[in-house]
Amino acid sequence: MQNVLEQIGIQNYIFLSTILFCIGIFGVLYRRNAIIVFMSIEIMLNAVNLLFVAFSTYHQDAQGQVFVFFSMAVAAAEVAVGLAILVSVFRNLGSIDIAKLKKLKG
Amino acid sequence: MSTVLIIFFVLSAITLASAFLTIYSKNPIHSAIYLVICFFSIAGHYLLLNAQFLAIVHIIVYSGAIMILFLFTIMLMNLNKEDEVHKPRVTRLGAIVLFTLMCAILISIFINSKPISDIYDNSGEDYQSIKVLGKVLLNEYMVPFEFASVLLLVAMIGTVLLSKKEENKTK
Amino acid sequence: MDTSLALVLLLAPFVGFLINVFFGKSLGKSVSGFIGTLSVFVSFAVTLYFFLNISQTAQPIRISLFDWISISKFKVDFGFLLDQLSILWLLFVTGIGSLIHLYSISYMHDDDNMHKFFAYLNLFVFFMISLVLGSNLLVMFIGWEGVGLCSYLLIGFWYKNQEYNDAAKKAFIMNRIGDLGLLVGIFILGSLYSTVDFTSLKTVISAGNNVDPYWLSAAALALFIGACGKSAQIPLYTWLPDAMAGPTPVSALIHAATMVTAGIFMITRLNFLFDLTPEIQNIIAIIGAVTALVAATIGLVQNDIKKVLAYSTVSQLGLMFLALGTGAYEIAVFHVITHAFFKACLFLGSGSVIHALHGEQDMRKMGGLRKAMPVTFWTMMISSLAISGIFPFAGFWSKDEILLSAFEYNPVLWVVGSVASIMTAFYMFRLMFLTFSKEFRGTEEQKHHLHESPALITFPLIVLALLAAVGGLISLPTNSWLNGYLAPLFPAVEHEEHHLGTTEYTLMAIALAGGLIGIAIAFIKYIKQSQLPQQDSEITGLTKVLYNKYYVDEIYDALFVKPINVLSRFFRDYIETALSAVVFGFAKVTNEVGYYGKKMQNGSIGFYLFAFVFGVCAIISYLFLAHQ
Numbered sequence: 001m002q003n004v005l006e007q008i009g010i011q012n013y014i015f016l017s018t019i020l021f022c023i024g025i026f027g028v029l030y031r032r033n034a035i036i037v038f039m040s041i042e043i044m045l046n047a048v049n050l051l052f053v054a055f056s057t058y059h060q061d062a063q064g065q066v067f068v069f070f071s072m073a074v075a076a077a078e079v080a081v082g083l084a085i086l087v088s089v090f091r092n093l094g095s096i097d098i099a100k101l102k103k104l105k106g
Numbered sequence: 107m108s109t110v111l112i113i114f115f116v117l118s119a120i121t122l123a124s125a126f127l128t129i130y131s132k133n134p135i136h137s138a139i140y141l142v143i144c145f146f147s148i149a150g151h152y153l154l155l156n157a158q159f160l161a162i163v164h165i166i167v168y169s170g171a172i173m174i175l176f177l178f179t180i181m182l183m184n185l186n187k188e189d190e191v192h193k194p195r196v197t198r199l200g201a202i203v204l205f206t207l208m209c210a211i212l213i214s215i216f217i218n219s220k221p222i223s224d225i226y227d228n229s230g231e232d233y234q235s236i237k238v239l240g241k242v243l244l245n246e247y248m249v250p251f252e253f254a255s256v257l258l259l260v261a262m263i264g265t266v267l268l269s270k271k272e273e274n275k276t277k
Numbered sequence: 278m279d280t281s282l283a284l285v286l287l288l289a290p291f292v293g294f295l296i297n298v299f300f301g302k303s304l305g306k307s308v309s310g311f312i313g314t315l316s317v318f319v320s321f322a323v324t325l326y327f328f329l330n331i332s333q334t335a336q337p338i339r340i341s342l343f344d345w346i347s348i349s350k351f352k353v354d355f356g357f358l359l360d361q362l363s364i365l366w367l368l369f370v371t372g373i374g375s376l377i378h379l380y381s382i383s384y385m386h387d388d389d390n391m392h393k394f395f396a397y398l399n400l401f402v403f404f405m406i407s408l409v410l411g412s413n414l415l416v417m418f419i420g421w422e423g424v425g426l427c428s429y430l431l432i433g434f435w436y437k438n439q440e441y442n443d444a445a446k447k448a449f450i451m452n453r454i455g456d457l458g459l460l461v462g463i464f465i466l467g468s469l470y471s472t473v474d475f476t477s478l479k480t481v482i483s484a485g486n487n488v489d490p491y492w493l494s495a496a497a498l499a500l501f502i503g504a505c506g507k508s509a510q511i512p513l514y515t516w517l518p519d520a521m522a523g524p525t526p527v528s529a530l531i532h533a534a535t536m537v538t539a540g541i542f543m544i545t546r547l548n549f550l551f552d553l554t555p556e557i558q559n560i561i562a563i564i565g566a567v568t569a570l571v572a573a574t575i576g577l578v579q580n581d582i583k584k585v586l587a588y589s590t591v592s593q594l595g596l597m598f599l600a601l602g603t604g605a606y607e608i609a610v611f612h613v614i615t616h617a618f619f620k621a622c623l624f625l626g627s628g629s630v631i632h633a634l635h636g637e638q639d640m641r642k643m644g645g646l647r648k649a650m651p652v653t654f655w656t657m658m659i660s661s662l663a664i665s666g667i668f669p670f671a672g673f674w675s676k677d678e679i680l681l682s683a684f685e686y687n688p689v690l691w692v693v694g695s696v697a698s699i700m701t702a703f704y705m706f707r708l709m710f711l712t713f714s715k716e717f718r719g720t721e722e723q724k725h726h727l728h729e730s731p732a733l734i735t736f737p738l739i740v741l742a743l744l745a746a747v748g749g750l751i752s753l754p755t756n757s758w759l760n761g762y763l764a765p766l767f768p769a770v771e772h773e774e775h776h777l778g779t780t781e782y783t784l785m786a787i788a789l790a791g792g793l794i795g796i797a798i799a800f801i802k803y804i805k806q807s808q809l810p811q812q813d814s815e816i817t818g819l820t821k822v823l824y825n826k827y828y829v830d831e832i833y834d835a836l837f838v839k840p841i842n843v844l845s846r847f848f849r850d851y852i853e854t855a856l857s858a859v860v861f862g863f864a865k866v867t868n869e870v871g872y873y874g875k876k877m878q879n880g881s882i883g884f885y886l887f888a889f890v891f892g893v894c895a896i897i898s899y900l901f902l903a904h905q
Contacts, residue, residue, distance in 0.1 A: 004156065005155075008114050012114065015216070016118050018209065023122065023129065024125070026202070027128070028890075029197075030129060030193070035179065039128055039176065040128075043144065050151055053152055054155060056155075056157070056234065063242070066239070066243055073254045076172060077257050080175065080264075080265045084264065090183050096183065101880075197883065197887075208890065211898050211902070
């Protein structure tokens with residue numbers, strides 16, 4: 001079976017992943033709603049996952065996919081805990097505007 | 107232009123567009139829906155790359171679990187309205203600047219890196235089917251595998267603890 | 278055996294010092310005094326043993342404790358040299374030291390810090406012994422500095438009085454100026470000959486290598502400046518009268534018998550060096566003579582009993598330097614010994630008087646003490662006769678030899694020395710008559726309490742007076758035991774025994790007559806005419822100049838002290854502020870950095886995220902792009 005990357009070219013995947021990652025960063029910096037920030041972080045993680053899988057195909061090695069596996073597990077755990085924290089914050093503060101979380105002022 | 111390339115471009119367009127719209131839309135629920143579409147497109151990418159197991163797992167975990175969590179949380183906090191105050195103009199400008207800067211840096215790194223070999227291995231050997239993946243996962247990566255399960259357990263406990271409502275003590 | 282005895286000799290006073298420092302307060306006054314005296318007496322006993330030993334064998338004993346400095350060719354060991362000169366010196370240092378310790382037990386009995394006093398005295402004796410016993414210039418220098426330190430501690434013993442502290446500081450600083458000269462001399466000798474050991478220096482210098490004589494003269498001059506500082510010659514003499522602020526036993530021990538003779542000791546030790554530099558010897562003789570005269574003139578009109586004795590000490594030291602300058606080292610040593618006897622006796626006697634009058638030191642308020650204090654009177658009388666050079670007391674023989682030697686060297690110096698001697702006789706008997714004769718001029722209350730001092734005070738007085746009376750016997754002109762004893766140290770047959778011919782007899786007669794004239798003038802003025810010195814406000818003219826010590830202190834103040842004060846004020850106001858600004862500037866910079874850094878922690882998550890991304894950009898661009 002032909003390597004699908006021969007037809008697509010690995011640099012396309014690299015660019016796609018990069019731009020997706022930067023969109024994630026943009027979302028983190030741009031929005032004030034904590035939920036949207038979280039979602040942007042998920043986008044970033046997914047960009048990385050995509051790149052891993054692409055390189056796994058490039059090297060014909062399963063290790064990339066194994067790492068994606070673990071990355072997904074960690075992302076799931078992180079989302080769970082993060083949202084629980086967010087809910088607590090919402091209960092205490094009444095809003096999830098990150099500009100309102102200023103109590104750790106130096 | 108082979109079929110694969112076309113499919114790739116279509117999928118990439120959907121991915122980038124939905125990701126951008128996630129960030130851009132005012133309604134959080136709309137953002138969540140766009141994100142689900144993004145995840146589906148990425149699963150499509152995985153399928154394109156012949157990583158079937160990962161594609162399915164991706165859909166189950168991300169679209170099926172994580173986004174459900176997001177949606178539930180949004181509904182719990184009643185964020186249906188579109189009443190978010192924007193950040194100050196300077197900050198938004200700074201965000202755009204940083205975004206472009208980051209993009210530029212990363213892309214320039216990749217362009218300047220060593221020329222990518224144009225010869226793609228194609229041994230025909232099966233390296234990523236679920237059978238092989240299972241073997242690799244449980245042979246070489248067994249310890250991280252177990253730890254991942256512990257991690258998930260801990261996360262679950264933590265979540266339950268964190269989101270428990272405090273009992274009123276003055277009753 | 279010899280080493281351990283020598284160590285006992287050296288360390289006994291040091292042990293006394295330690296005991297008095299740590300346990301003195303709890304031991305009580307009498308015990309601490311006794312321990313202090315005992316330690317010095319032990320040293321004296323050991324010295325006596327060594328003295329008898331060396332009188333028989335005439336062999337110096339060299340003891341080397343350990344190698345101290347060893348840099349290629351330059352080797353210095355920490356050693357002691359017990360030869361004729363050092364043992365003789367130690368005899369009178371420890372002997373008179375023990376007597377003065379004994380005296381102090383009674384004299385300082387009312388003072389609360391008596392144990393501290395004895396501690397300091399013991400420390401002083403320890404340093405003096407190490408000065409005298411040192412086998413090289415560096416060990417001697419340790420002792421040199423140490424006695425300067427103890428002098429400071431003891432002069433300022435009653436530290437609550439600021440004037441006494443100033444006097445102590447003045448003594449120490451002037452000593453230090455002299456010490457700079459001494460150090461320069463040591464450095465020159467060390468660099469010229471790669472050794473500072475006395476025996477080695479003697480061999481090497483007497484062998485007369487082709488060393489530039491200019492450097493030898495420079496070394497000799499520098500060493501002499503050191504001696505000037507320690508032995509109070511012009512121009513570094515003004516500290517000695519001010520040092521009378523210390524308790525009288527201190528004045529007796531340090532500023533009469535021991536520390537001030539250190540300069541003479543050093544020059545005698547290095548006689549081989551000075552013999553090679555006749556122009557420096559000339560300078561020494563001239564300065565000695567001039568100092569003798571100037572100090573005598575100042576002493577003519579002083580009214581404080583201790584100040585008179587202080588200027589007398591300076592004057593007598595001048596005479597000793599005159600002897601050294603003429604090359605008559607044995608005679609200088611002889612005069613040191615006799616001077617130690619009668620000057621210590623005079624100081625202790627004056628201490629007895631001051632003690633009886635409860636601290637009164639102005640002679641105008643004394644008088645008629647002869648009946649109340651007979652022992653003090655007779656001992657002081659004997660010592661005064663000795664210092665005035667009256668036959669047959671000790672001073673006659675030693676002073677006469679000095680004047681003889683001066684006459685052979687340069688008659689002008691003889692005239693100066695003789696005039697100084699006449700003045701000495703005058704002011705000493707002025708002191709005697711004002712203090713002991715006629716009627717008591719003090720208060721009624723003092724008069725009721727007049728009595729002779731206790732035995733611990735009078736016993737040393739008697740011993741010293743006896744020594745002042747018969748001390749001359751150790752060096753009679755024709756048959757000098759002292760010259761014979763010290764002969765191994767000095768080059769053979771430089772000074773022949775004086776043949777007693779007509780010149781010598783005439784000079785002796787003139788000296789004797791001069792002394793008697795001085796006494797007669799004093800007698801006429803203060804007994805027959807019953808004159809009294811004027812009150813301070815009434816003094817005018819030449820007397821005023823002499824009374825104010827030729828305003829030398831004021832001149833020094835204007836020439837040296839004030840410019841240095843201006844300089845230090847300049848440094849304090851400008852340089853120190855600048856340096857402080859630099860040092861504090863560091864702190865300020867840190868503070869500012871912290872202050873602005875603190876602003877970065879404003880708690881805003883958005884800002885933190887910005888920082889994250891920016892940091893990552895920076896790191897990535899550095900890692901991947903900056904090495905293109």
